[in-house]
Amino acid sequence: MMRAQMLHRLHAHPAAWDLIIVGGGATGVGVAIDAAARGYDVLLLEGSDFGKGTSSRSTKLVHGGVRYLEQGNIPLVMEALKERGILRQNAPHLVSNLAFIVPNYDWWEAPFYGLGLKLYNVLSGQYGFGPSQILSREDTLQRLPTINREGLRGGVVYYDGQFDDARLLINMVATAAEQGATLLNYCRVAGVTKDASGYIDGVIAREVESGDEFTARARVVVNATGPFTDAVRRLADPSLEAMIAPSQGIHLVFDRSFLPGDSAIMVPHTSDGRVMFAIPWHGHTLVGTTDTAIPEATLEPSAQEEEIEFILKTAGQYLHKAPSRADVLSVFTGIRPLVTAGKASNTAALSRDHTIRIDASGLLSIAGGKWTTYRHMAEDCVNQVATLGQLPERACVTRQLNIHGFHPHPEKFGQLSFYGSDAAAIRELMEKVPELTQPLTRELPYVGAEVVWAVRHEMARTVEDVLCRRTRALFLNAKAARQMTPGVASLMARELGYGADWERKQVVAFEQIARHFSLEAGAVAGGSGG
Ligand SMILES: Cc1cc2nc3c(=O)[nH]c(=O)nc-3n(C[C@H](O)[C@H](O)[C@H](O)COP(=O)(O)OP(=O)(O)OC[C@H]3O[C@@H](n4cnc5c(N)ncnc54)[C@H](O)[C@@H]3O)c2cc1C
Numbered sequence: 001m002m003r004a005q006m007l008h009r010l011h012a013h014p015a016a017w018d019l020i021i022v023g024g025g026a027t028g029v030g031v032a033i034d035a036a037a038r039g040y041d042v043l044l045l046e047g048s049d050f051g052k053g054t055s056s057r058s059t060k061l062v063h064g065g066v067r068y069l070e071q072g073n074i075p076l077v078m079e080a081l082k083e084r085g086i087l088r089q090n091a092p093h094l095v096s097n098l099a100f101i102v103p104n105y106d107w108w109e110a111p112f113y114g115l116g117l118k119l120y121n122v123l124s125g126q127y128g129f130g131p132s133q134i135l136s137r138e139d140t141l142q143r144l145p146t147i148n149r150e151g152l153r154g155g156v157v158y159y160d161g162q163f164d165d166a167r168l169l170i171n172m173v174a175t176a177a178e179q180g181a182t183l184l185n186y187c188r189v190a191g192v193t194k195d196a197s198g199y200i201d202g203v204i205a206r207e208v209e210s211g212d213e214f215t216a217r218a219r220v221v222v223n224a225t226g227p228f229t230d231a232v233r234r235l236a237d238p239s240l241e242a243m244i245a246p247s248q249g250i251h252l253v254f255d256r257s258f259l260p261g262d263s264a265i266m267v268p269h270t271s272d273g274r275v276m277f278a279i280p281w282h283g284h285t286l287v288g289t290t291d292t293a294i295p296e297a298t299l300e301p302s303a304q305e306e307e308i309e310f311i312l313k314t315a316g317q318y319l320h321k322a323p324s325r326a327d328v329l330s331v332f333t334g335i336r337p338l339v340t341a342g343k344a345s346n347t348a349a350l351s352r353d354h355t356i357r358i359d360a361s362g363l364l365s366i367a368g369g370k371w372t373t374y375r376h377m378a379e380d381c382v383n384q385v386a387t388l389g390q391l392p393e394r395a396c397v398t399r400q401l402n403i404h405g406f407h408p409h410p411e412k413f414g415q416l417s418f419y420g421s422d423a424a425a426i427r428e429l430m431e432k433v434p435e436l437t438q439p440l441t442r443e444l445p446y447v448g449a450e451v452v453w454a455v456r457h458e459m460a461r462t463v464e465d466v467l468c469r470r471t472r473a474l475f476l477n478a479k480a481a482r483q484m485t486p487g488v489a490s491l492m493a494r495e496l497g498y499g500a501d502w503e504r505k506q507v508v509a510f511e512q513i514a515r516h517f518s519l520e521a522g523a524v525a526g527g528s529g530g
Pocket of ligand 1: 026
């Protein structure tokens with residue numbers, strides 16, 4: 001996974017690729033793994049960094065979706081529960097079992113949720129994460145010492161998966177590369193090429209760092225740009241109707257004192273009828289999410305004032321000590337690429353959860369679904385690609401394909417457990433250069449070796465890449481991440497061969513991004529920082 005090598009592969013490629021994938025989020029990288037593992041010739045182009053979009057901004061749950069169960073959508077729950085099991089099997093270093101407790105304040109809640117969550121576990125079959133159980137008031141308080149005690153009767157515990165979304169994505173990029181795919185971040189697709197019959201046969205892209213434009217040809221172009229799906233579809237045909245209705249969700253991050261145990265809280269019905277979670281994540285407490293329709297997707301969305309107030313208010317109803325704005329360490333916003341019903345007759349809705357659409361130009365777009373089901377989405381997509389591009393038929397192999405970093409006992413690597421098998425090499429780096437064992441801030445556990453590793457082996461190009469998606473510093477604590485900036489810029493400049501000017505520009509650029517994650521900086525949509 002080295003960028004120079006990837007660029008070389010791109011420019012040395014003589015003929016058309018079997019497929020070009022536009023977009024390096026969970027959907028696009030999932031498709032790249034599947035197609036490359038089947039032996040197809042794959043190029044993936046990501047306009048920003050891998051995971052810059054929604055795929056680094058999720059609730060971090062690998063789950064069947066208790067909400068779908070309530071809606072009676074059993075096939076969808078079963079599919080997601082199966083994918084949950086497959087993902088834990090293939091990436092045990094990143095997916096872990098987490099206990100969720102539904103606190104009960106009314107007499108009917110224990111039998112109602114108790115039964116529903118029993119069904120949830122039964123539906124997972126051989127892929128179960130653990131049986132659900134009704135808890136007494138005392139047991140609930142023992143597991144959730146900070147829960148609001150007033151009127152509490154007890155709770156119901158069930159089990160689901162938790163992960164680090166951006167880290168999984170980076171390991172997925174490595175997996176795709178190991179399977180032979182060529183993947184590039186910072187290569188933005190700005191146009192498409194068509195053959196004599198008006199059928200799409202390639203893309204025109206710009207390498208962001210050099211500004212160089214290039215054309216790459218393919219038998220099939222896959223549009224996996226999530227919230228930006230329509231913008232890419234309109235590169236091929238500006239008259240197309242939208243297929244995406246974007247909706248944003250925010251999360252607030254607090255310190256661990258708000259949820260000190262190892263269990264998460266699941267609130268099945270907030271006042272706006274949604275599910276809300278408070279979960280322990282990387283030694284912090286993550287609370288979310290909201291669902292707010294927005295007119296247009298942007299790459300760096302901002303939380304809206306009402307969303308922040310809503311989460312603070314709801315968290316305050318369930319926590320003994322209500323969190324305030326001053327307690328918010330970070331706020332992050334993601335955009336759901338929700339697929340509209342649409343009228344197009346050539347829509348192949350292979351599951352009710354995701355949609356694959358082939359436009360008249362031959363552009364194949366895949367959107368919707370969720371992180372948990374990315375592998376299944378990719379399998380569906382590559383089956384369609386093979387038909388569309390008349391590629392030799394080959395079976396999908398990703399059910400049994402380990403994700404890069406796979407390790408059966410990652411806990412033995414302590415703080416570096418999320419790197420899985422890569423942790424040993426990072427430790428070696430720390431032994432060789434003891435200076436790299438120094439923490440980059442007192443508030444977070446990250447050390448210099450992780451920065452160097454990210455540049456050398458994970459295609460990190462900017463300070464933002466390191467502080468957002470190779471580590472999760474900005475998502476955990478915006479102030480601490482800002483303190484880390486000069487140190488990270490200096491280490492990166494040394495690795496990449498840049499000077500003081502690059503470092504200065506990186507610090508300024510990161511400040512701009514960090515404003516979107518910090519209430520302190522007033523960076524709220526409609527607020528002073530915009
Ligand atoms: C608030 C929230 C919480 C969620 N929580 C969960 C959860 O807990 N569990 C779960 O399973 N799912 C969850 N989801 C859903 C899941 O995160 C998404 O379904 C998934 O991340 C979508 O991935 P994607 O690759 O389709 O889109 P994205 O991750 O947005 O990727 C699209 C990529 O395309 C790139 N791009 C755009 N235009 C171009 C161009 N012209 N050229 C090149 N590249 C381009 C973008 O830079 C971006 O990186 C959540 C979603 C939201 C919004």
